[in-house]
Amino acid sequence: MLLKVFIFELHLNILNLMNSKSFLKVSVHIILPLIIGTLIYAFFRGIPLINMHRWSDLNPPHFIIYNLPDALWFYALLSSVMFIWEYKTSKNFIRWFVLIVLLCLLSELFQQLKLIPGTFDYKDLIVYVIAALLSLLQLSKSNNNYYSKQKITL
């Protein structure tokens, strides 16, 4: 029953999204970074079974191959959470936002301490912080727009 309600709500939300201006927001701040990050990864690092990296003869800087996809995906993740919470700085949203940023930074530090697999890269920490700041900027812009609209209505 709960699942049915959830799927119905999700369906409504998607319909609402398709019919509203927020579709542009989702495209620019979630879908586009996701696609660009995935394409960089696929072309220069390779995705199993697809092996697109063999088609590319370019040799871009290390930062673009190894840090930019993570930054774009992290930005998309934070934008998705902001979208879910309707760009309102509620207590719940702040909790989730802080939790995600902390988890991301800690996962990188745990790699350095060899507690989890992976290679620590200090540039990853920097790009995560930049992505978080950019998403906060996006949030403040959305809130400003919201309040300015409210003023006009008043």
Next chain:
Amino acid sequence: MKKSKNLYTVLIIILFSGLFAGSGGVKNYYQVYNAVNENVNVVDNNIVFEDNYCKIVYNLFADGGDFGFTIYNKTTRDIVLNVDKSYFVINGLVYDYYQNRVFSTTNTSKIPVQVNSSGTKKTYITTTSVNSVDTPEQASLTIPANTHRNINGYQLVSRLYSTCDLLKYPKPSEVKALTFTKANSPFVFYNIINYTVDGVSRTVENNFYISQITNLPEKMMLTKFKTTNCPDETGPFSPKSIDIYVFKDASPNSFFYKYTNSATDPRNTGISNKH
């Protein structure tokens, strides 16, 4: 409504976690070379060439391949290894074992010197003394009866062998070995070793060629096993067991060249069909 928002958030986090976990980090790969020699004996995990006077032992297994050798004197007389008449040859290019080098060993020690002893305070400064010993390389080395000497050799491979038939970053299912005969092998190498016994100069040639090259992901090259600590080493902060990674198929006639999928790794950029 708030519940479903929390649920969406959790779902989104799980989805993105998968993306981040899948992206992983820099991965290690190994280019594995198998060398072949026609008249070789493998004894106690070593390649052994033997005649009536001496035994020459190789173990190529190292990063880049180690063509150093150990020479054993089987006789009851001295054998003189003529380093200046011994050579390493790879694809027709000759390298000298004797290079007339001077090996330098430096010992540095700090000696405290008392400079002020007024009252109860004593002040010290330290002076550094440096002892350097220069040893010239010898053109010939004597190997007394029933003894042996280790001779440092050349590294066989210093760049990644690259060809369109060999995937650089293969998945386990894509691993394919390239095989060669002596005629089309990318690397044919040998040592010319000259020694004197009973006043007679003798020369031996230890020939090899690369018969197979395979690129392997790290998980196919290494295997993990746990070792347990000794009882006296187990304290409250020391782990009970340690993971150790060892090579799965290390053999004396094979060697490897380790590289990564990192764009900045200088080891994965070399392309060489010939040495």
